[in-house]
Structures are given as structure tokens and as C-alpha cells.
Amino acid sequence: MNSLPDIPDLTDVDKKATRKRKLFSLRLHIYFFCAFLLFSLLIIRLALLQFVQVEEMSLMERDKLKRDITIAPIRGNIYDRVESPIASTISTQSVFYRLEPDHKLEEQIEMARKLERIFSERGHPDKGLITAEEIVLRMDVGYDIEGKETKSPSYLFWPRRIKSDLTREEVAYLYEHRDELNGLEVAEESTRMYDTKQIAVQLVGYLRPYSTINEESADYLQRYKLDPEIYVQDEYVGYDGLEYMYQDELRGRNGNKVYPVNNREQIVGEVQIIPPVKGNNLYLTIHNEVQLAAQQAIAEHLDLLQNHPPNRVYGKGSQAKAGYAVAMEVDTGKVVAMASMPGYDSNVWIGSLSNDKWAEIKQLHTNGAIRTRYANVPDDEVGEYPTSLVPPGSTLKPLTVLAGLSEGVIGPNERYYDTGLFRYGKDNNAKVSNSDGAQHGWITPQQALEVSSNTFVAELVGNRFYTQVSNPIDVWDSYMKKFGLGISTGSGLPNESHGDIYYYETAKQYKEQFPLVNGSFGQEARYTTLQLAQYASMLANKGKRYRPLFVDKMTTYDGVLIRKMEPELLDEVVLPDLYWNVVQEGMKSKVDGFDGFPYDFVRKTGTSESQVAGRPVDNALIIAYAPAEKPKLAIAVVVPDGGFGSYGAAPIARKIFDAYDQHIGLADKQD
Secondary structure, three states, X not given: OOOOOOOOOHHHHHHHHHHHHHHHHHHHHHHHHHHHHHHHHHHHHHHHHHHHOHHHHHHHHHHHOEEEEEEOOOOOOEEOOOOOEEEEEEEEEEEEEOOOOOOOHHHHHHHHHHHHHHHHHHOOOOOOOOOHHHHHHHHOOOEOOOOOEOOOOOOOOOOEEEEOOOOHHHHHHHHHOOOOOXXXXXXXXXXXXXXXXXOOHHHHOOEEEHHHHHHOOOHHHHHHHHOHHHOXXXXXXXXXXXXXXXXXXHHOEOEEEEEEEXXXXXXXXXXXXXXXXXXXXXXXXXXXXXXXXXXHHHHHHHHHHHHOOOEOOOEOOOOOOOEEEEEEEOXXXXXXXXXXXXXXXXXXXXXXXXXXXXXXXXXXXXXXXXOXXXXXXXXXXXXXXXXXXXXXXXXXXHHHHHHHHHHOOOOOOOXXXXXXXXXXXXXXXXXXXXXXXXXXXXXXXXXXXXXXOHHHHHHHHHHHHHHHOOOHHHHHHHHHHHOOOOOOOOOOOOOOOOOEEOHHHHHHHOOOHHHHHHHHOOOXXXXXXHHHHHXXXXXXXXXXXXXXXXXXXXXXXXXXXXXXXXXXEEEEOOOOHHHHHHHHHHOEOOOOOOOOOOOXXXXXXXXXXXXXXXEEEEEEEEEEEEOOOOOOEEEEEEEOOOOOHHHHOHHHHHHHXXXXXXXXXXXXXXX
């Protein structure tokens, strides 16, 4: 029997459909309710913005249309130890250009040409002409004088400095014709001024605009790129010397200008100003009178060496082009004078530096007392003259004797028969002779220093180091570095040279014997004048190596003391007094220029040899200190190509001692 198919219950189907309709209706109501709620909240928020927060929103809108300009602070001043100004910040008048949206390129170029004529007719005649091409670039309009695109212009509201240190005639003309020179404004600002007597110009250093940093590759200048927001593009920052070394202390802290502008970047209200904090002042250890005496002594002696009539002492003349001197107080490390001559006027860095002026100072601005400086001659002749770094020659012999005594390779009273010649090496094919082949007979270490015997130090110290000392080159190097030769003096000055040691390289080419023998009388390295002065001070104070001090104290701009610099002992070489006395008693070689000197003094001259452009060169050196019993001042003088140290460098040292005695006092209690 066939069964019938199942028939769905219509009542259940209707119930399910009804539930679906109710659920959909509920969801629809919830959706509309949520939409209504959100719409209501939006209406309420708009009402709050319109009627309650309108003032706050207006302030926020106005704040968004404000532009800040950093104001560079007034730089601190630099004085010498008797508070004479060396580098000062003074007020000056500058002209600025403000870029406006409605300025046309043709008008801007025409304005640049007008300014070129104004500056040419009414500016300082000795400060170089600013061309229209340079003026357009300084205006930062995005084009050059030919109308070609350059870099995109900066913010419209930022004023561009066109020229500083305006003359009265320039200021008067710009004010009188300001209606014709739309966008120009004259404002007072500060600028750097250096003493025209050129006191220690290379030590003090110089400033350049911060905007030039991007053109520089020198590693030490990269510090300025780490915090670019600190600096204003056209402010001047330290580029060398103490101006760089104490940049943060001298600079001070930024101020601020706030310009209200419209949506076209045009100023539409009053400017708000937060004044900057002035930089601190430095009071140097340099004494201006002693410094000037050192500079004058070198300049006069160079003239004598170059132009004297031929005679028995000076021969037929010298090609010496430069001289360097450092005077350091032996118990503090205070540097009283640091001369690198010839000098120059560092005021040339403020404003526009012409190509001709740069050619004049290219070598002169380098501090040859602490690093390599080339002769101030045309570029194609530079290689024909020795640089500021020369071998120490016989000025190293006191240290050679100390090293020999300390290592036990010589005795303090050992006697040596000086025949004037020492042969060594394979088959005795190498030789060392005394100056002019002098034979001194029986001599002690003290007498060897007094007569400056090359053969004594070569055979008894250099050669014995080779035969009796383990790792002799390393031991030799350790003595050099203990006395500050071949390492930094610790001065902190930028780009200070560690010197140029080559006894290791020589040892690779020959046996260690040769560089030790050659180095014993100062021919295997080159050192700076500051290194030699620090070394001389260690001989004077029996082994104490002080950090060279250039700043005595620091004050606020208004003269309130911030910090008094104290001497810093870097390290000390401890040796028996007997060894120090042997050396001091031996440093009595005859020198020129010290007749009538009222103090017993200690000195060692040197005549080092160099080969420059195929010609032999004798470099004149002296290290000295005085008074002998209570040393107060140590001096090092280097005159490349100056001949014998006894006449090529010693007279310069005498004049520095005299100036120090006159203005500070060699016998007075040290301040």
C-alpha cells in the first residue's frame, strides 16, 4: 500500500516568517536610532564649536599662522691675562632683504645691481666689492643674476642678510632711499672685531658663517651638523683656535622672534621677541706684551736672516720664511705666548672674503706652532721650503741622555773619547760625525751635552740601545711619549698634530740600529713647537707634564666669575735628581743674543737637517728655561731653514725672556 508524502505544517511556516519580519524591523529601528544618535552628537559638537569654543579655535588658527625666527646670541669677548681685549663683539649696522610674494625677478635683479653700486661708492674701500651676482644669491630668490634657477627660496618671512658692517654713508643712503628699495631693511646686530695688533691670531682663531659648514669636510667641524636647529644660518661660529674650542661657552643661548603671518606668509601683526642670553667671556693666559714681543722678535730675525750682508756667522743669507715660538710657565702649563709668524689680520673673515684676500692668507691663518704650516709663497713654490714641523736635532739630546741613564746603558760619570767620528753597521759603512768634524777628546754625559757631541749619543746611547735593550724601538718610543713627543700635548686645540715619527718605518727598511743611532741626535721624527715647549718645561720642573693652559678664567658677559682654570698634571716622569742635574749642567752651549742676560739660564740649541726639493736645509731650534735654580718660564723656538740654532733661533728666545721679565717677572712669585 503506497504512503502519502509529508505535508509541511503551514502554521510553523507562518510563525517563522513572522519572527523574521519582527527581527528585521528591530534591527532597522536600532540602525535608525544609532544614526539619529550619531547625528545628534554631531549637531551638538558643531554647536559647541560654533558657540562655545569659537574663541579657542580662533586662537589655534592664529597660532598656526605664526612663524618663529631664532635670534643668535651676542658672543662673549676674549681678553688677555691683563684684561686687554683681543676679540670683541661690537654693534654694527647690517642690511637685510625680505622676500615678498609680489616681488618680480626683474625687480630683484635690478635691486642687486643698485646695491652693488651703493656698496662700491659708499662702502669700506679695503673690504672688497660685493658683486650683484653675490647679492642675488644672498637675497635667496631662487634664481641667479642670469635668471637661472638655483635652490628653492627659504620661508618668505625670514630676512636675508646682504651685508654687515655698513658705513655711515651706506646707512644714510639706504634710509634716504628706502621707498625705492622695497623689501630692504637696516638693522643693528653684533659682529666680531679682532685687535688690529694681531695678537696671537692663529691661537685665537676666527669665525665664519654657519651656512658655510655644509661646504666643509674637516672632521672636527662635523659637531655643528649634529644640532643644526641650534644655529642661525647666517650667524658666525668658531672655525679654529680658541673661538672653536670654546664655541659653546662663548656663544650663549638663542633668543626668539615670533612673526604673525597670513596664509601668504606676509607679516600681519606685532613681532614678539624673547631676547637671547649673552655668551661668556674668556680671559687668556696669553700676555699681550709678551706675545707681541715674540711676534716682533721673529719678524725682525727673519728679516735679518734673509737680508744681512754675508759674514762669518750668517754665511750668505737664508731662505727662512717663517718662525714659531711658544713660552710656557713651567709649574702651571700656562701659555704666555704662542707665535706663528708671519701673521695676518683675522678681521678679514668678517664679511665677504675675496679670492685675492684668501690667496694672501691661505697659509698664514694656520697655527704652525701646533700643526703643519706651509711657507707663504705661490702654490707652485710651496714644496721648495720646509714646513713648520722639523726634526728636533740636538734639542733632543737632553732626553737621549736621560733615556740612556734611566736604562742603564750609560753612567752619569762615564767617560767617552770623542774622535769626532763614529762608524757602525755592516762593514762600518755608516757613520756619524760631529758638526764641522769637531773632536772633543774625553767627555762625560754632561760635557757631551755642552759640546753637543753627536758621536757620544750615537755610540753610547743609540747604539747601546740596539745592543743591550730588549725591544729597543718600543722602549725608545716610550721615552719620547713620556715627554710629550709623538702624542698630543692635551691642549684641546682643533687639528693639533701629534708630530711625525718615522723611526718605526725606518726600522722596517733597515736594522733597528740605524733609526736608534739617527734618532739619538734628533733626526728620526718631527715635532711641533708646542710639543717642544712642553718637553722643555718637563726638563725644567723635573718630569711634570702639564696640560697647556690658554684660558685663565671664564666670566659671564657682565664680568661675574664662572670658573677659574686650574693647572692639570697629565703625568710625571720620576728619575733620580742626579740624572736631572747631569742634564741641566750640560745644557750650557754657547748661544747668540744672551749677552748681559741677568739670570742664569738653561738651554739647548739644535740644527736639524732636512732635504727639501733636492736641497739640504738646516733648521734652527732652541729650547730654554730660566732662571736655572727656580725655573719659571720655558721657551721653544723653531725657524725652518734658519741655519744653526745658536744664531738662527736663540736671539728670538732672549727677547721673549726679556719681555716676560719686564711685564711679569722672572724673579717674582708666580701668579
